[in-house]
Amino acid sequence: MLVDKKILAGGIALVVVGTIIMINLNAAMPTGQSGMTEEEIIDLMTKQQENQDMTAFAGILIGVGFMLILISFGARRKRKGSPEKEEKKPIT
Numbered sequence: 001m002l003v004d005k006k007i008l009a010g011g012i013a014l015v016v017v018g019t020i021i022m023i024n025l026n027a028a029m030p031t032g033q034s035g036m037t038e039e040e041i042i043d044l045m046t047k048q049q050e051n052q053d054m055t056a057f058a059g060i061l062i063g064v065g066f067m068l069i070l071i072s073f074g075a076r077r078k079r080k081g082s083p084e085k086e087e088k089k090p091i092t
Contacts, residue, residue: 014065
């Protein structure tokens with residue numbers, strides 16, 4: 001089976017980076033406490049929204065990496081030594 005190794009390596013790298021980012025973000029989810037002031041609540045909600053946005057970005061990275069991995073199995077390289085096909089014009 002022919003596999004384009006550059007595309008496969010890029011896809012694997014994106015999946016790994018996305019997974020690492022996702023794990024770090026899920027471990028550092030900001031949480032609230034009882035007795036918070038209104039300003040602290042707004043700040044907490046902003047941090048939680050940023051965390052969710054970065055998690056979505058990490059999910060996109062994983063998805064694109066997975067697609068690159070799939071594409072690498074169908075990609076075929078051009079051979080350097082093979083002549084290109086020539087179109088013959090009909091004689092009229």
